[in-house]
Amino acid sequence: MADTPLTVIGAGVVGLAVAARLAPHARDLVLLDRRERHGTEQSARNSEVIHGGMYYPPGSWKARLCVEGNRQLYEFCARHDVPHRRIGKVITAVEDDELGPLEALLARGLANGVELRFLGPAEMARLEPHVRSVGALLSPNTGIVSAHGLMDALLAQARAAGAVTRFRSEVTALERTSAGWRVTVGRGATAESFTSEAVVNAAGLGSDEVAARAGIDVDAAGYRLHCCKGDYFAVVPRKAGLVQRLVYPVPGQVSLGVHAIVGLDGRLRFGPDVEYLEGRALRYDVDAGKRATFGEAVRRLVPAIADEDLTPDTAGIRAKLQRAGEPMRDFVIAEESARGLPGLVNLVGIESPGLTACLAIADEVARLLDVPS
Ligand SMILES: Cc1cc2nc3c(=O)[nH]c(=O)nc-3n(C[C@H](O)[C@H](O)[C@H](O)COP(=O)(O)OP(=O)(O)OC[C@H]3O[C@@H](n4cnc5c(N)ncnc54)[C@H](O)[C@@H]3O)c2cc1C
Structure with missing residues (x-):
């Protein structure tokens, strides 16, 4: 595979929103997923509710990105003909x-x-x-949305802006080098590697494993899912x-x-x-x-x-991120320069309201990577 300025790992609704947001600014952005197609894990198996944002502690990522994401999602759905209804x-x-x-x-x-x-x-x-x-x-302002309709629209937008998608491509290693990130896909004789200046880990249920592959001690960091x-x-x-x-x-x-x-x-x-x-x-x-x-x-x-x-x-x-019986944890949205891993953005523990917040999360990733609005 050719080298690229940006790789997004995971083609669920969050990775797709990030790819759609960043593709116009990162020529030949690569979007990878281990499955046969986009959106088969959490994003395909949820309540499809556009949440309002009343449950989360004021100031938390969940509160801020849900409220902002709710507004953005209604606008996006109207603009791109994604089935939705503001039923309350x-x-x-x-x-x-x-x-x-x-x-x-x-x-x-x-x-x-x-x-x-x-x-x-x-x-x-x-x-x-x-x-x-x-x-x-x-x-x-709580409503319902077709998660697949939303993901199809985001994928089309990302591709139209030049994003390259690769399915059946599990990221098995991530190594920081002087040229950027060495991303390895697959195992054994069929494994392939390429270099990416920046990497966004939007791997959902696999996001802690991906963070560990980049060298993070996920238990010490509080990233264990x-x-x-x-x-x-x-x-x-x-x-x-x-x-x-x-x-x-x-x-x-x-x-x-x-x-x-x-x-x-x-x-x-x-x-x-x-x-x-x-x-x-x-x-x-x-x-x-x-x-x-x-x-x-x-x-x-x-x-x-x-x-x-x-x-x-x-x-x-x-x-x-929390075990049974533990209090709610916030999303992890972090650019990892402070750990000596510049150019890696981890999105970990993106449970509900991640579907509602996906566009606002993508804006936050753009801000962390200094991408213009
Ligand atoms: C039961 C349930 C109900 C929910 N209800 C709502 C709701 O009503 N409203 C709401 O806003 N949110 C809801 N959510 C939350 C929402 O579904 C998630 O926050 C959102 O789908 C997360 O998207 P994602 O892209 O981060 O993860 P996913 O959709 O899980 O996508 C991650 C992708 O990464 C890929 N991947 C993983 N590891 C690797 C690897 N090593 N290499 C390559 N690819 C990899 C996976 O194959 C997957 O496609 C609900 C969630 C659940 C489970």
Whole structure:
């Protein structure tokens, strides 16, 4: 392979957004992925929600890039005909003791610059008559997007600006040399190397391994990832009209909680739950035995849905920096000159709201690499 000014490792939504943003400034940018095609891991297996940004601590990457990314994503989707809908979302308290945490969430959301409004039970009953509620928050700018439509548009934009894509190309070694980064793809007799002035590690569930291959002690750096599976169950079509908006519970410590997702195709699904996996063997089976547990979580929000109305659907795996039970960690977005690794940008732990934030993350990468806007 020819040498290049910039290599992006990973063609999920984040790597694609980075490639689309930087390709006009980096002739023959190379975008690599270990899979057969773009967007088959986290970016293909998520809730496809354009988040508002109320959950994250003010000032964090997650808060700032979600709020900015939300605005950018609606603009991008409108400009590039990516299917999306600004359907809005309610976060509902179902017991009186959840009203305090709901108010705290309202304050946090407003501090993050998110448009949010408190709804009393009467207004909720009018907007979402099938949803249990003693009070709720309405987020009008939360919406849904076709993740594949978005990724296809980003890939087309990157290619139109000259980006070169290489699939079935796992990055197996990264070495800093006097000429830049020596990037090795593949193993054994078929391994190939080329030099790249800068490298962006957007390898999702493999981003800690890529950072380690560049010589970083990922445990000392706090870059070690933990795979956290989330399953979804679908609701029978005749009950899909029970909710009009996305419906979320008041969040817990670990996740946003099993919530109702209205799809662009009109399907209603609930999920994802939280199941930490041992090791890195990615599996996407959905255990039908979880139906009763899901049913309980679902009926807390929408009592008219019975266990029999639920069927196992898809699953996704989140790249989390925190272990089970640990508090939320922020995204890692770092140019690594301080570690003696100039020109390497690591994007690690880009879990939710990474889909929403992808365009804003790409702008941040451009800033770190001194690329003009
Ligand atoms: C269950 C679930 C629900 C979610 N819901 C939402 C939501 O509603 N809204 C939202 O905003 N976000 C959501 N997210 C988060 C969002 O999906 C992710 O933040 C986003 O998809 C991350 O994109 P990525 O490009 O970083 O990672 P990925 O999409 O995982 O892409 C990384 C790519 O890197 C490649 N790769 C890995 N290692 C190597 C290597 N060594 N060499 C070459 N290629 C490599 C992989 O093959 C992969 O294609 C959810 C995530 C999950 C799992």
